[in-house]
Amino acid sequence: MGINFDLNDLQAFRAVVELGSFRKAAEAVNISQPALSRRIDKLEEALGVRLFERTTRSVTLTTVGRVFAPSAEQLLDDLDVALLGIRDVSSSRLGHVTIACVPSVAYYFLPGAVASYHRRFPRIRVKILDSSANDVLAAVISGEADFGVSFMGSQEPDVEFKMLLQERFVAACRRDHPLARKKRVTWNELYEHEYVSVDKTSGNRLLLDQALGAVSPRMPSVCETRHVTTMLGLVEAGLGVAAVPSMAMPGRNHHILTSVPLVEPVVKRRVGIVRRRGRPLTPAAQEFHKTIVEMRHGAAASGDTSDDDASLKKRPGRKTSS
16 A cells, blocks of 8 residues: 555644544644545545544544554654754644643642743643642553652652652641741641641651651641642641641741741652653653753752742742642
8 A cells, every 4th residue: 555645644633633623623733624624534545444433523533543543643753853953843843741740749840831831832732630649650650641740759660750859848837826936846846736637648648657757746636638738728727737848838928827847857858750661751741841850950040949948938829739
């Protein structure tokens, strides 16, 4: 069988697969809908199979189409690699990238990274899976995510972990709480007060249990939850204090919440990029990976380091979960 289709036909096919609509795909590749349909017809005729089941209301891949889609994607990705350095190619690239990230880190890293990436590659869709550290690892290992940003994974044999920064745990409390007047708080002092904690499904809980073997709270927590967002809400409501990663805290101008460094011991978590070992990134994911690393290096050069106590108060007000 002769090869009677070209790159434009493959791009039209990928656009329909990704967008699920001939109309949206035609807009994405900047041609009319009839012209896009002709490209799909040409590709199907060259292959001798139907790739889509089309009705007036929906477009779905046939069984053969589902088999062909990954091959077409790989072909276009390989071409992207070859063309990546050529001027003006980036503005016309079409694709997608999926990032898994723990929410307490997502707010710190991803908004600026996504905005920068979108300016360079406006037609590449970014999907963020904001979930627990265990779910982030699972998404990376399974291939659901191109890569992840998390504080777990350095011990996993199937995962490569590249550290971006270290951040310490701090005591989150209301400004009218006795601990708010201290310059630092020991873990034993923290546990003398009513406190809220994360449950055993949280990666933060595992990290703290390992680091605090010699520290025994004299009473159980008032409440357990899975996410730091909820913990901070409970602290704000006056239910006690909480140990949280520094990035999860709102900024220094928050009218209710503040943080105090925790000591004896100082507990830190290493935040980094997790990737499936031996799996190369697609060009779209490689560029997003590069964007995150460059933004982190830029922040470090400007003195915005989360491991610096003073910097914990400099960021704008926000809350996140972990």
